[in-house]
Amino acid sequence: MEKEKITQLMKLKLFGLIGLEDDLELQRVMDADPDLQEEFQQLRKEVIAFDESPAMAGWTEEESYDRVMNDVWSKKKRKRGIRWILTAACAAILITFVVRLLPQMQQVETTAKNIHPTASVNSNTSQLLLTTAGGQSVNVGTQEEWEIDGAKLTNRGKTLSFRAPDEVDASGMNKLWVPVGMDYHLVLADGSEVFLNSASSLEFPFKFKGDTREVRLKGEAYFKIAKKEHQPFIVKSDLGEVRVLGTAFNLNNYAQQSVKVSLVEGAVAFTSGVEQLRLKPGEAVTYEVDKGMRKAALNEDDLLWMKGQYHLDNTQLGEVAAVLERWYGVKVVFKRSGIKTERFTGTIFKKEPLDDFLRTLEVTSGIKHDTKDGTTTLW
Numbered sequence: 001m002e003k004e005k006i007t008q009l010m011k012l013k014l015f016g017l018i019g020l021e022d023d024l025e026l027q028r029v030m031d032a033d034p035d036l037q038e039e040f041q042q043l044r045k046e047v048i049a050f051d052e053s054p055a056m057a058g059w060t061e062e063e064s065y066d067r068v069m070n071d072v073w074s075k076k077k078r079k080r081g082i083r084w085i086l087t088a089a090c091a092a093i094l095i096t097f098v099v100r101l102l103p104q105m106q107q108v109e110t111t112a113k114n115i116h117p118t119a120s121v122n123s124n125t126s127q128l129l130l131t132t133a134g135g136q137s138v139n140v141g142t143q144e145e146w147e148i149d150g151a152k153l154t155n156r157g158k159t160l161s162f163r164a165p166d167e168v169d170a171s172g173m174n175k176l177w178v179p180v181g182m183d184y185h186l187v188l189a190d191g192s193e194v195f196l197n198s199a200s201s202l203e204f205p206f207k208f209k210g211d212t213r214e215v216r217l218k219g220e221a222y223f224k225i226a227k228k229e230h231q232p233f234i235v236k237s238d239l240g241e242v243r244v245l246g247t248a249f250n251l252n253n254y255a256q257q258s259v260k261v262s263l264v265e266g267a268v269a270f271t272s273g274v275e276q277l278r279l280k281p282g283e284a285v286t287y288e289v290d291k292g293m294r295k296a297a298l299n300e301d302d303l304l305w306m307k308g309q310y311h312l313d314n315t316q317l318g319e320v321a322a323v324l325e326r327w328y329g330v331k332v333v334f335k336r337s338g339i340k341t342e343r344f345t346g347t348i349f350k351k352e353p354l355d356d357f358l359r360t361l362e363v364t365s366g367i368k369h370d371t372k373d374g375t376t377t378l379w
Helices: 003-014 020-031 034-051 061-075 080-098 300-307 317-328 337-341 354-365
Strands: 107-112 129-131 137-139 145-148 151-156 159-163 173-178 184-187 193-196 200-205 213-218 220-224 233-237 240-244 248-252 258-265 267-272 275-279 283-288 292-297 309-316 331-334 343-349 369-372 375-378
Touching (some): 003 020, 173 184, 248 300, 258 300, 309 317, 317 331, 317 375, 331 337
Parallel strands (some): 107 267, 213 233, 331 375
Antiparallel strands (some): 107 240, 129 137, 173 200, 193 220, 220 248, 233 240, 283 292, 369 375
16 A cells, blocks of 8 residues: 555545545554554554644634644654654643652552443433432532531532531432543542543542542542541442552442542452452553453553543444444434444544434445434434
8 A cells, every 4th residue: 555545545534534445454454553542542642632632723624634734744754853842741641631749659459240241331310419318419510619418518620629527427329420421530538539521420438438448439530638647548439449559540330330440540459259469550451251361461542531532443343332422412223233233433423413423424334314302212
């Protein structure tokens, strides 16, 4: 394949406009050439950096595409030193988006338990809903400052924080539900931070008492845990738990029969039965009920949800549908069951209308769509 065509296909792939046959051909060529793989990853980082720059504000999608690609590829013709500068800048952007990490991180212990998978994360409400241990419920989105069950709560800038006086017994478990199409930031009693993705819930107390600090997650969240060496932090899920002393990691248990922990900082020992895997920063472990565990390099794409992005890399439409349901609050139905296994490459941007993504899907894969009364039908 000629270099000019490879370059063009790389551009189309990055913007989700590549067809299936071209995508497979490009992947075959890149698999055989490490230099092309490096070039593609570098281009992807530079596209993200340019797309987020202030100079891009106010441009249409077509204008943005042309401007980004012209800027990025013109810089590739300059001296190699410029490329290294851009690489460093993109790395800084990534670190900033992942969030500032806590110092002096300690070891984490993760244990996978043989328990039955729970039902999928769903709720009948579209409200950002807090249900307290005392049985009271409040729509957090309508509040700024209020008192409930003896605790004083503040909701500002998509962040919920609270304070409970020492004389109040606030160790019961409250539940915060983040509905589809939303993400939210929670500051816990010990200063630990939780960034919750759409269609996720976290159970937590207003005060941590005893030898451990325990919460329960359904869905997905990024945790930034305050260090308390003598009071481990435990994140429970339906398929296991992460035992933390102080670290930064992402936990995803949307799927009923799997859980994935991606470690950004600290150390993790993941145990299931007699097996144990130890992770270093930049590694991830996935536990599946029928396959056990496996270790792999941390995939930066797994953290992009915090920026309102979901990157698809040869992803089956069945998985894409689950993301659309969580982010846009629709029910996705397939008229032809066979298309569930068809694959798509591109990026879903949460802030953009669902119809924009569906039109791109139709152009690139020929899959038609219709959305009516909260149901999106694909065929």
